[in-house]
Amino acid sequence: MTRYVIVGTGVTGIAAIGALRTLDRSAEITLVGDDPHGFYSRPGLAYYLDRELPEKQLTIFSKEDWKPLNIRYVRGLATRLDPQKHQLEIGPAGILTYDRLLLATGSTAVLLNIPGADLKGVVKLDDLEDTRRIISLARRARSAVVVGGGIIAVELVEGLLAQGLKVHYFLRGERYWPNVLDEKESRLLEHRLAEDGVMLHFHTEAAEVLGKRGKVVGIRTTQGETIRCEIVAVGIGVKPRMELAQAAGLATERGILADETMQTSDPDIFAAGDVAQVRDPVSGKSFIDTLWHPAREKGLIAASNMTGMRKTYNRKVAVNVLRLAGVMTTIVGAVGSGVDEDLVSVARGSSETWQQLPNTISLESTADVNHVRLMIGEQTLLGAMVMGEQKLSLPLQELISSKVDITPVRHLLQPGAPLGQIVMDFWSNIRG
Ligand SMILES: Cc1cc2nc3c(=O)[nH]c(=O)nc-3n(C[C@H](O)[C@H](O)[C@H](O)COP(=O)(O)OP(=O)(O)OC[C@H]3O[C@@H](n4cnc5c(N)ncnc54)[C@H](O)[C@@H]3O)c2cc1C
Numbered sequence: 001m002t003r004y005v006i007v008g009t010g011v012t013g014i015a016a017i018g019a020l021r022t023l024d025r026s027a028e029i030t031l032v033g034d035d036p037h038g039f040y041s042r043p044g045l046a047y048y049l050d051r052e053l054p055e056k057q058l059t060i061f062s063k064e065d066w067k068p069l070n071i072r073y074v075r076g077l078a079t080r081l082d083p084q085k086h087q088l089e090i091g092p093a094g095i096l097t098y099d100r101l102l103l104a105t106g107s108t109a110v111l112l113n114i115p116g117a118d119l120k121g122v123v124k125l126d127d128l129e130d131t132r133r134i135i136s137l138a139r140r141a142r143s144a145v146v147v148g149g150g151i152i153a154v155e156l157v158e159g160l161l162a163q164g165l166k167v168h169y170f171l172r173g174e175r176y177w178p179n180v181l182d183e184k185e186s187r188l189l190e191h192r193l194a195e196d197g198v199m200l201h202f203h204t205e206a207a208e209v210l211g212k213r214g215k216v217v218g219i220r221t222t223q224g225e226t227i228r229c230e231i232v233a234v235g236i237g238v239k240p241r242m243e244l245a246q247a248a249g250l251a252t253e254r255g256i257l258a259d260e261t262m263q264t265s266d267p268d269i270f271a272a273g274d275v276a277q278v279r280d281p282v283s284g285k286s287f288i289d290t291l292w293h294p295a296r297e298k299g300l301i302a303a304s305n306m307t308g309m310r311k312t313y314n315r316k317v318a319v320n321v322l323r324l325a326g327v328m329t330t331i332v333g334a335v336g337s338g339v340d341e342d343l344v345s346v347a348r349g350s351s352e353t354w355q356q357l358p359n360t361i362s363l364e365s366t367a368d369v370n371h372v373r374l375m376i377g378e379q380t381l382l383g384a385m386v387m388g389e390q391k392l393s394l395p396l397q398e399l400i401s402s403k404v405d406i407t408p409v410r411h412l413l414q415p416g417a418p419l420g421q422i423v424m425d426f427w428s429n430i431r432g
Pocket of ligand 1: 007008009010011012013032033034035038041042043044045046076077078079104105106107125126127151152155241244272273274275289290291292293295320321322348349350
């Protein structure tokens, strides 16, 4: 009987245990996790924070759903890994011996490194406990300051607004999320936030969180300005939870290095999801995605390969469809480049591949809040941004991910052309 141990109760770990049970009916499967709430929707936390979803809707499976899986669940923190002995130490629960191990430990928010960052009231948005903490603090708070960039910072801004707080948003640079959005897109979202009453502070950096009796009472900027607030919310990026792997001597870079089968530098240890930096066999480069669907897929691939099959992860074009500052937004493929001063590492809900912008022509058309930007390569579309009206979201996801040859319409894609109509007509034609 093969002994499989999976660390992490996120979507990667849960996808993996389901697949392992299907592939190996007699295996001993142990799932280890330190989140007291087990498995739930992490993207859903933002919608819980902004009062759209009740907490109970974050839970995806009921107790009954777990029974057929017949797994052993160990709640605790895995603290040490010994690849030679094939053993994993779990806090007080003891030692587990594995034949194959999956590290699906996800990522965690990078914290502020300034005086006062440990005061009560400085918050992040990683998990359900964080979300509950913010909601509880917001009951007694009047103002909040949000620091950071990417999706999470804006979700924190919107969530705190929905909790009834006055919200200040600090941006180090001159616009929001500059390595993914173009200037028009940044301005569109900033405008929406300002309309909702958010005070945007550009070229502003936090220098110190001010406290009284251990609690946040304000924040001081590097320019010496002081803003009173009871909450400082931080979304400056995430770092993979790879401490176990690093201490055990597995190969790591920005994440745990895994090949396209999710195998790490140790043949009996696999890594998948947010924690893994996965090799793309086509480009030979390896990337981190912090996206739900790729995490699930990598968990499934890892499970197959743990049972001795050989399945490879064919990197798909990274897609996120979400609501950002109230605007429905689809991000597909390579859309940006450069650095974002507001993020010190990869942002949650994104992909490192979004910033791998090759030689492209960028065309866009905007009508009110409806905006589309196409990144056009030699023969294919390489990336797209769709904001507002989402009719083009699916066609563009398909055209880009299937690398459809756009030669028949390439000459029509000119500045000022009705891009939306051209894409729709082309897509309808090729679908017959
Ligand atoms: C607020 C928010 C918004 C998001 N928005 C989007 C979005 O719009 N679109 C999108 O695609 N994705 C989004 N994401 C990202 C998405 O949720 C993640 O990519 C996905 O959850 C990654 O799954 P995972 O299983 O790899 O890691 P995780 O979900 O992070 O799970 C890892 C688990 O491992 C546990 N763990 C770690 N180390 C140990 C240890 N040593 N011992 C025991 N247990 C351990 C952790 O407690 C955790 O439960 C969002 C995430 C958040 C938090």
